[in-house]
Amino acid sequence: xxxxxTIIRKEWAEVFKNRMVLFTVAFMPLILTAIPLVxxxxxxxxxxxxxxxxxxxxxxxxxxxxxxADLNPMECMQVYLVSQFMxxxxxxxxxxxxxxxxxxxxxxxxxxxxxxLLATPITTLELLVGKSLSAVIPAIVATDIAFGxxxxxxxxxxxxxxxxxxxxxARWLIAVLIVGPLMAMSAVCVSVMVSSRVNDPRVAEQxxxxxxxxxxAVFFGQLAxxxxxxxxxxxxxxxxxxxxxxxxxxxAERLFQRExxxxxxx
Amino acid sequence: MRISRAPNSVKPxxxxxxxxxxxxxxQAVDRLSLDVREGEVFxxxxxxxxxxxxxxxxxxxxxxxxxxxxxxxxxxxxxQDTDIRRSVGILTETPGMYDNLSAEYNLxxxxxxxxVKDVAGQVEKYLRMLGLWERRFDEAGAFSKGMKQKLAIAxxxxxxxxxxxxxxxxxxxxxxxxxxxxxxIAELRTEGRTIFLCTHNLDEADRLCDRIGVFKSRLxxxxxxxxxxxxxxxxxxxxxxxxxxxxxxSAVRALPFVxxxxxxxNKLLVNVDDPETRNPDIIRALVGAGxxxxxxxxxxxxxxxxxxxxxKNA
Numbered sequence: 122x123x124x125x126x127t128i129i130r131k132e133w134a135e136v137f138k139n140r141m142v143l144f145t146v147a148f149m150p151l152i153l154t155a156i157p158l159v160x161x162x163x164x165x166x167x168x169x170x171x172x173x174x175x176x177x178x179x180x181x182x183x184x185x186x187x188x189x190a191d192l193n194p195m196e197c198m199q200v201y202l203v204s205q206f207m208x209x210x211x212x213x214x215x216x217x218x219x220x221x222x223x224x225x226x227x228x229x230x231x232x233x234x235x236x237x238l239l240a241t242p243i244t245t246l247e248l249l250v251g252k253s254l255s256a257v258i259p260a261i262v263a264t265d266i267a268f269g270x271x272x273x274x275x276x277x278x279x280x281x282x283x284x285x286x287x288x289x290x291a292r293w294l295i296a297v298l299i300v301g302p303l304m305a306m307s308a309v310c311v312s313v314m315v316s317s318r319v320n321d322p323r324v325a326e327q328x329x330x331x332x333x334x335x336x337x338a339v340f341f342g343q344l345a346x347x348x349x350x351x352x353x354x355x356x357x358x359x360x361x362x363x364x365x366x367x368x369x370x371x372x373a374e375r376l377f378q379r380e381x382x383x384x385x386x387x
Numbered sequence: 388m389r390i391s392r393a394p395n396s397v398k399p400x401x402x403x404x405x406x407x408x409x410x411x412x413x414q415a416v417d418r419l420s421l422d423v424r425e426g427e428v429f430x431x432x433x434x435x436x437x438x439x440x441x442x443x444x445x446x447x448x449x450x451x452x453x454x455x456x457x458x459x460x461x462x463x464x465x466x467q468d469t470d471i472r473r474s475v476g477i478l479t480e481t482p483g484m485y486d487n488l489s490a491e492y493n494l495x496x497x498x499x500x501x502x503v504k505d506v507a508g509q510v511e512k513y514l515r516m517l518g519l520w521e522r523r524f525d526e527a528g529a530f531s532k533g534m535k536q537k538l539a540i541a542x543x544x545x546x547x548x549x550x551x552x553x554x555x556x557x558x559x560x561x562x563x564x565x566x567x568x569x570x571x572i573a574e575l576r577t578e579g580r581t582i583f584l585c586t587h588n589l590d591e592a593d594r595l596c597d598r599i600g601v602f603k604s605r606l607x608x609x610x611x612x613x614x615x616x617x618x619x620x621x622x623x624x625x626x627x628x629x630x631x632x633x634x635x636x637s638a639v640r641a642l643p644f645v646x647x648x649x650x651x652x653n654k655l656l657v658n659v660d661d662p663e664t665r666n667p668d669i670i671r672a673l674v675g676a677g678x679x680x681x682x683x684x685x686x687x688x689x690x691x692x693x694x695x696x697x698x699k700n701a
């Protein structure tokens with residue numbers, strides 16, 4: 122456990138000196154938190170009724186599932202719009218670990234610092250766990266802080282308990298607290314696999330970004346009315362991710378062996 | 388192939404039996420059987436791609452052998468790998484420091500990973516010993532190659548290993564830095580540490596190593612530098628005379644223990660097995676034949692000549 126802690130501290134001390142990593146970890150959550158809050162503020166200023174009321178009927182059928190009976194159509198509109206951003210929030214636990222892991226692993230490859238590290242009594246599992254956690258923890262913390270800021274901002278803007286409850290329902294909590302960390306773990310495992318094959322952190326980062334595609338598919342599917350991101354849907358995704366992560370971690374762990382790193386990583 | 392084994396009374400720090408490593412079709416290390424004694428500096432020489440680094444990696448439990456066995460510091464490779472890594476120090480071919488971190492932090496990380504009890508104390512000890520204490524807060528990336536190499540040596544010593552693997556410790560260093568590193572290795576030797584030294588620098592190997600192994604996928608020979616010279620070229624003594632001639636050469640050639648005599652300018656080059664015992668007899672024969680002997684010396688072949696001869700014949 123001490124060695125894992127040492128690796129995590131070392132990774133953070135090193136990787137956060139990189140401006141690209143710092144930018145990704147600090148600014149992305151700011152932007153992804155600010156946008157839904159601005160939408161809430163803008164739509165909250167619109168009067169209910171008139172043209173919006175009539176157009177609500179044109180929204181997808183699944184929209185009604187977002188709206189408890191006691192919300193007016195304008196509030197329903199706010200819930201719907203902001204719910205789209207739940208998926209955008211999920212970008213954070215994907216992109217932040219990819220960036221950190223890419224710079225952390227490929228960086229060690231290019232400076233050839235992995236060999237002396239592997240020559241210490243640390244086990245490869247401890248090393249992999251240390252590197253993974255150093256990438257996953259900032260992503261989870263950034264996502265949770267961003268969610269906290271969003272919730273506080275939503276409370277200040279909305280000032281309506283019913284609407285706030287609808288905005289921040291169980292889906293958000295499951296997504297942020299369960300799906301987010303699981304996604305971050307997938308992202309790290311993919312980064313480890315990609316990093317074993319490339320020698321440039323930027324290439325590793327770009328290729329690893331493939332993990333964002335399923336999320337984008339869900340996002341556009343929801344926009345197109347093909348998918349409803351309901352509580353059940355989020356739970357199914359969480360369950361599926363547990364299996365995906367187990368498979369990815371197994372594959373990454375197989376690749377992250379001393380002999381493979383020293384003789385096959387090019 | 389001549390392999391000198393450690394006497395039974397001396398505990399081998401490294402013992403290998405038919406240690407082999409194959410990468411697909413490439414036989415990188417072929418049946419290496421070797422003993423390295425406690426407290427000796429063992430030079431491991433060989434051309435690029437000979438399998439030296441692969442051997443070091445196997446002996447430090449970084450990669451596993453395809454076949455054969457190795458016991459390092461009492462621990463078996465492949466079975467007690469963590470114990471091996473805990474008990475040996477390694478200087479890899481490239482320093483591999485974390486350039487964005489300070490020298491002190493670089494060492495602190497490794498001291499923790501090597502489970503050193505007094506992390507701060509050991510880090511300070513080696514930073515001071517290698518003359519880096521004043522620069523401890525500087526990023527390693529700002530260091531010269533020599534300083535980085537010294538930092539890497541400090542890293543290898545933090546946990547006070549009795550056995551140290553040094554892979555090309557002075558390569559790419561300027562003469563002054565290389566001299567400092569060599570002096571430090573000599574100092575480590577006086578502390579009784581066992582050192583397994585991979586090097587291309589034959590002069591360095593000659594000066595530092597108790598024994599040398601010449602390796603090219605397989606072990607060609609192991610012995611002390613002086614025995615290697617004698618075995619490859621024999622021992623040659625040069626007699627500087629006021630005047631030489633065939634008569635003097637014949638007088639020496641007539642001695643039963645002399646293998647070969649050559650007259651070059653005013654010198655006689657005599658190939659003899661045991662010069663310490665035989666030189667007085669040769670001098671007596673020369674004086675008896677009327678020669679004026681000015682001085683006598685041994686012709687010393689460089690280790691480079693020995694090495695090139697061995698690798699050429701391999």
